[in-house]
Amino acid sequence: xxxxxxxxxxxxxxxxxxxxxxxxxxxxxxxxxxxxxxxxxxxxxxxxxxxxxxxxxxxxxxxxxxxxxxxxxxxxxxxxxxxxxxxxxxxxxxxxxxxxxxxxxxxxxxxxxxxxxxxxxxxxxxxxxxxxxxxxxxxxxxxxxxxxxxxxxxxxxxxxxxxxxxxxxxxxxxxxxxxxxxxxxxxxxxxxxxxxxxxxxxxxxxxxxxxxxxxxxxxxxxxxxxxxxxxxxxxxxxxxxxxxxxxxxxxxxxxxxxxxxxxxxxxxxxxxxxxxxxxxxx
Ligand code: F3S
Numbered sequence: 001x002x003x004x005x006x007x008x009x010x011x012x013x014x015x016x017x018x019x020x021x022x023x024x025x026x027x028x029x030x031x032x033x034x035x036x037x038x039x040x041x042x043x044x045x046x047x048x049x050x051x052x053x054x055x056x057x058x059x060x061x062x063x064x065x066x067x068x069x070x071x072x073x074x075x076x077x078x079x080x081x082x083x084x085x086x087x088x089x090x091x092x093x094x095x096x097x098x099x100x101x102x103x104x105x106x107x108x109x110x111x112x113x114x115x116x117x118x119x120x121x122x123x124x125x126x127x128x129x130x131x132x133x134x135x136x137x138x139x140x141x142x143x144x145x146x147x148x149x150x151x152x153x154x155x156x157x158x159x160x161x162x163x164x165x166x167x168x169x170x171x172x173x174x175x176x177x178x179x180x181x182x183x184x185x186x187x188x189x190x191x192x193x194x195x196x197x198x199x200x201x202x203x204x205x206x207x208x209x210x211x212x213x214x215x216x217x218x219x220x221x222x223x224x225x226x227x228x229x230x231x232x233x234x235x236x237x238x239x240x241x242x243x244x245x246x247x248x249x250x251x252x253x254x255x256x257x258x259x260x261x262x263x264x265x266x267x268x269x270x271x272x273x274x275x276x277x278x279x280x281x282x
Pocket of ligand 1: 012013014015074075097098099100165166193194195196264
């Protein structure tokens with residue numbers, strides 16, 4: 001069995017940086033908390049828990065703390081959460097990905113100058129909630145062409161459009177075109193992260209030429225699910241797995257070439273394990 005492993009599989013720069021930050025903090029005396037799971041990967045979160053790191057599920061948990069270090073994950077948080085950590089006298093270690101931080105700064109500045117913020121993204125995603133929290137005025141979140149068509153702007157209103165970093169690039173372009181046709185006064189900033197684009201493009205190219213495709217990643221990770229959708233469009237035999245334990249695959253008997261990619265939250269050791277398993281067993 002021949003295997004093609006995507007070069008862009010696994011941790012992106014921002015996730016790697018955030019995970020390393022938490023591991024570094026485990027060596028200190030303070031109790032360590034992460035605001036939400038540091039990544040969408042149960043194995044990594046469990047390992048960190050075994051090293052004394054506690055996941056705060058949200059604002060309620062944060063309110064109850066009176067000491068310790070809170071690490072902010074790569075997704076970022078709304079401004080009020082940073083302020084709350086500071087006010088409570090907790091130590092804040094901000095591991096927000098610099099590409100997400102850039103969006104916060106754009107949103108803060110543009111909304112401060114009177115532009116209404118439109119975020120192309122998934123309204124329930126923590127990164128989007130974080131971005132919304134840096135706008136001085138309520139931001140709109142648009143996820144579908146239908147929502148973009150329905151969107152209306154007040155006379156004379158100025159807009160600024162940004163994107164969730166992990167949004168699908170082609171879908172972003174489609175939604176941006178809808179906004180451009182409306183003739184609004186709109187500043188558009190493509191804030192999709194290159195890591196996502198590269199991972200998606202490479203996955204598409206590999207899925208085009210293999211007999212079966214394996215996507216490794218957390219079931220709740222939106223970038224993993226998007227990778228799966230992209231691969232599934234090109235290769236019917238596409239499988240989404242979280243770890244090697246899920247790999248009870250019935251790969252097609254005729255499969256001679258198998259592609260492997262992984263979402264941004266998948267550690268290297270899991271990718272290696274799956275790759276070795278497929279090479280040896282199929
Ligand atoms: Fe950052 Fe891009 Fe990863 S925004 S967290 S490097 S997907």
